[in-house]
Structure formats: C-alpha cells, structure tokens
Amino acid sequence: MPSSHPMPRPSLEMLRALTDENVLRSLMSESRLTRAEIAARTGISRPTISDSVRRLAAVGLVVDTGERTTGRGRVGSYYGLAPGLGAALVVGITPHGITAEAVDALGRVSAREETPLGQDAGRQAVGDALDASVRRLAGRAGDRLRTAVVSAADPVDRGTGRLAHLPDAPFLVGDLDPPGVLAPYVSADASILVDNDVNWAARAERAEGCARGVDDFVYLHLGEGLGGAVVCDGDVRRGAHGFAGEIAHLYVPGPDGAALPLTEVFAALGLRRAGSTAVDVAALRARLAAPDDRVARAVLTSAIGAVVAAAVAFADPRTVVVGGSWGPDLVPTLDARFRHGPRPVPVAAACLPAPELIGARAHATDRLRTLVVDSAHPALAT
Template sequence: MAPPKPSLELLRALTDENVLRALMSEARLTRAEIAARTGISKPTISDSVQRLSGAGLVVDTGERTTGRGRVGSYYALGPDLGAALVAGVTQHRVTAEAVDALGRVRAREELALGPGAGPKAAADALATAASRLADRVRGGLRTAVISAADPVDRTTGRLVRLPDAPFLIGDLDPPAALAAHVVGPVHVDNDVNWAARAEHTDGRARDADDFVYLHLGEGLGGAVVSDGAVRRGHHGFVGEIAHLWTPGPDGTAMPLTEVFAALGLRRPGSTAIDVDALRTRIAPGTARADETRTALARAVGAVLEAAVSLVDPRLIVIGGEWGPDLVDTVADHFARSPRPVPVLPATLTEPELTGARLRAVEELRALIVSPTRPAHPTASD
C-alpha cells in the first residue's frame, strides 16, 4: 500500500543486493560478469564490490581469469556469512544439516532416537546436532528450519497434540531447544508441509501453483499449496484431516480416522495407523484385499473431494509409507467423482528435508541481503 520512500541510499542498497544475489546463484564471478548478469554498469558494480568487500560480505578469492584479455579477479561471498540449520525430527531420529547461502550442504549429523524416546530425548538430540554443526561452519548458524512429524503451532513453533491424531514425537519446543546454538529466527513446520514445498519446486507438482499433497502413513496429513505457497491456516493446522467426515465401510458417515478403527488397522491403544498390518491386508492375493482397498479408497476419495471443494487443486500428490501403494485404487475411485483431478504418487526421497532446505536457503539469503528484514514480510512462517 505505502510505496517505499525514494532515497539515494535505497539505490545503493539495491545495487548491493543485486551483487549479492548474483554471487548467491554462482559461486564465483568477476566484476565484469556480475555487471553482465545484472545489467548494471561496470563502474557501479566496482563501487559495490568495494563496499561489500570492506564489510566482509564479499571477498577476492585469489583466483584469476585465464584466456584472452586482461586477467580478472574472481569474487565470492565472504566465508563468515554463516549457515542455516535444517533439521528433521521423527520419533526414530534427528537428521540435521548446515547449508550455506549457495544451497550447499556443508555438514550433516544424524542421531538415532531409541524406541520409546520422548520429547526430552528429541530436544537433546536436536541441540546436540545443532551444537556440532555450529562448530563445523564458519559464522555459525544464523537461522533454523525444522521439520517435525507432528502438528506445529504456527505462532509458537511448538509441537501440539490434536484430538484423534497420533502424537508421535510429543511435546517438543524446537525454538527453545535451539536457542543456545542458533542466533536468528527458527521456523518450524510439519513434515507434510515441507514435503509439499519440495514437490512444488523439484517434484511432481513443478508447474502447479495449486495442489494438495496427501501423506498416508502412521499419521494422516495433508498440505495445501494455493497460489504458489504452502498455506498453513490460523493455527498452522491446515491438513490435519483425521476428523474429516467420510463414508465408512458400511456407508455411514464417520471421521476418517474411525474408518481405520472400523477396519482394525490402528495400533492398539493409539490413533496411529498400523502400517505393516495395512500393507499386508491390501497385498494382492490376500483374502478380501479388494474389499479393504475399496473401503480405504472410498474414505480417501472423500478427502480428495473435500479438497476439490475447498482448495480446487490442479492435481493431487500422494506420499507417505503406504499412500503410493494405494494410488491406483484411489485414482480409479476418485475418477468417478463429479470433479476429478489427476492423482500422482510422490517420488522424492526425504522430501521434507528437501522442502525445509529450500526454505532455509531462502531465509539465509534474506538475512545476508538485509539483516533487518525477514524473508517473508507478511506470512510468518
């Protein structure tokens, strides 16, 4: 609404940003290359490089051009600009990486969590991984992006328990766990949302600005991408679909999670789905496999129809431990609905880390370009 105030300082900042962004997309460039790439004149680039060198944001790598003509000097981003922490937390392990502004993974840590490990163990492992990574990268960890296999409260970043959804990791507070090892902002979201982001940028949904990602595993979750961005909703619970009304095996309406209870596919004493039992039950050749497949496809199909009504996706991507196994049956069923859209299985491996990494690099770059302003001025993810 309010346009920025014009000033010469704004121009200079814009020039510097152009130079930095150029060096973020290519590791080393001469001033002439930066000028050609940005369309800004050589003298102006020289000024900017000098400024940025003085501030330590850019350094002469010592490398020189070869070939015809005068030798040029290569410049690169400074070595002390730090890294972003990317971490995935599941009930089984903590996987953490340090990525730099060029998107390169500089270090990786993986810590297993014993069976039955609680949120305390997860928090400790997260802190340990962060501490080790912080020691291994110059400039430290300037921001963190965390993927968790549980719903995340958007405003606090804490994991939360929702009715009728399994609480796999438990009461974890990533921003608190990382406070000592990460200087800047910590962004937390659930794995399904990050996976959707990965599919949007690198995967099946590359040219779809509106799609739905469905995760069918121990838990049931979805992610919504609208107008090119993952939408999280007010609390951050978009895609928590356990209680969506669906047709049960006998035709009566029931919440999605109850369908699994009715089919005897939940783990005892839990709302988590027994993935092994489910897979053997729908394996070809098993008695009444088709019946189970049909019941599941009807329920999942109702979720897709709800998504069509409320999100209007261009396509639907199905991931998770057992989701891709059922894609064909679901797609067949769904194709007979009033407004079907294509249904595709997910293909990326570690999609949640890929998505989180994308966001981390974006955030780190924004911090470098203008330390005062965040990457997403409006949406606080």
C-alpha cells in the same frame, strides 16, 4: 487526471543497495563469478558492478578468490562470498529420529547430525535428542547459526512454534518447545520458524516436484501418520491455529460403509501398529499387494477418496498430490476417479525423496541470504 508531481527519484544509496543485492544474489547462485559474468547475468554495466564489488569487499561480504580466468584476452578475477557469513540451521523431527543441518548461503550442507529415536519416544526423549543433535552440530559448523527452520512430524501451534497434542496423533510428543530448545545455539536475534513436515513437503513439491509452479493444490501425506497441506495462491494455508490439513479425524466411509474418523478405518482393518495409533505400513502394503485381498484396497480407496472429495469441494485445487510411504500406491485408482469426475482434478504421486527437509532447507537458505543482503545496507533493510 495524472498527478502533476513528478515521481521522486531513487536515492544514490538505494541504487547502490539494489546493485549490491544483485551482486550478492548472483554470487549465491554460483560459488565464483567474474565481474564481467555478474554484469552479463544482471544486465548492469561492468563499471557499476566493479564499484559494487569494491563496496562489498570493503564490508567483508565478498572476496577475491585468488583464481583468474584463462585463455585469450584480458585476465579476469573470480569473486565469491566471503567466509564467515553464518549458516542456517535446519532441523527435521520425525518419529524415527532427529536430523540437524548447517546450510550456507549457497544452499550447501556444511555439517549434519542425525540422532535416532526409539519407537514412541515421547516428549522428554525427543527434546533430549534435539538438544544433543544441535549441540553437536553447533560445535562442528564453524559458522554462527543466524536463523533456524524446523520441520516436525506433529501439529504445530503457529503462534508459539510448540508442537501440539491432538487426539490419536501417532507421534505423541506433546507440548515440546523447539524454539526454546534451539535458542541457546542460534544468534540472539535469530528467527526460529517451526512448521509441520507435510507443509514443508508441499512447498518442496511446488518448487521442484510434481506440482512445480502450481499455485493451488492439496498435498496428502499417507504413511505411519496422516496429514494434509493446502496450497492456495502459492502459499501454504496454516489456519487460525496452524492445524489446517489435519485430516485424521475427517469422517469417511469405513469397512461396512458406516462413517468413521479416518484414523479409525485403520483400526477397523487391523492395520495399526501394536500399542500405537500409527499405521502399520508393512502390513498395509502387504494387504494392498495381495491379489486375493480386495477388501483393504476397496476400503482404503473409498476412505482416501472421501478425503480427496472434501479437498476438491473446499479448496478447489488444480491438482491433488499424494505422498507418504503407501499413499502413491492408490494414485492410479484415485486419478481415474477424479480426473473424470464432475469437477475434474488430476491426482499425482509425489516425486521427491524426503521432501520435508528439501522444503525446510530451501526456506532456511532464503532466510540466510536475506540476512546477508540486509547486512550490506542495514539502514535500508526491511
């Protein structure tokens, strides 16, 4: 039977907080809006929007930009987010260098620093470059860094945010501690989230790439390093330790048909970079393009096909996305095989440039926006 007790009505403070959030999020999607435009976007009455704008201006979150509407009719004032609301720090750690960005609540990059790394740089060099990049960025950003998101081309321990050393990983940074390096440059209460670059790339492809809106898919990164991400019910599954999707040691058919760890297939084909476990991408792509070298393509297609088959069996994806510097070269052959298999799954090529930074930047922007919204009504913040 339905309850005889009426549902409690939301408090006035809660209603005001919801209206203020609508106003702030509208102004986070456009750099300036009039009260009438905000009302039209949100479906909230203009008097209620006007009250909200006054409240938000009084606490320093919204400002009159000084611009006015033109044309016939009543002149309207444009409002925007106030300056000084802080920035989000976005960091990319790759075998080639460090990228550090300051991103505002509109998602705009306000400052950027890049520091190159030497080949096989190692933990100390990477740590020093990370510290130097963020120090320079913090000096230029002009806003306090209120949250941080890091993309790293290494396995990441989900409990600590440290980079983890797995056997034969090509980017051997060891136990680098990005949260520890970044802590002096962000607000004392700032959250610092570190995740593997392939996971960020998968999030980006789901948000605005070839897997837009797909809740269940597998993303494979095939480049100098090998990695995977599993997206299930719209979320990246990181696993108990953060190592879900680490495909390098999955056993696959080698050149003579014998089972080998995937990473060893490249060694058997002579496609590893000298003195490293990294894939020699230039040599690999040259062999894939050579019309008289069918062995490399056949072996690599068979090996990566085994990875896709395992992903289909265990993750039941709607699609498989293949990215990286050479992986998309195999997509037509893989798609023809799996689209018509016993469990049909299309295989598509990733389509975003630098998807790991796109994914990390979007998440950092969302976190910063939530901090700004929560600051309007701190007592109600979740």
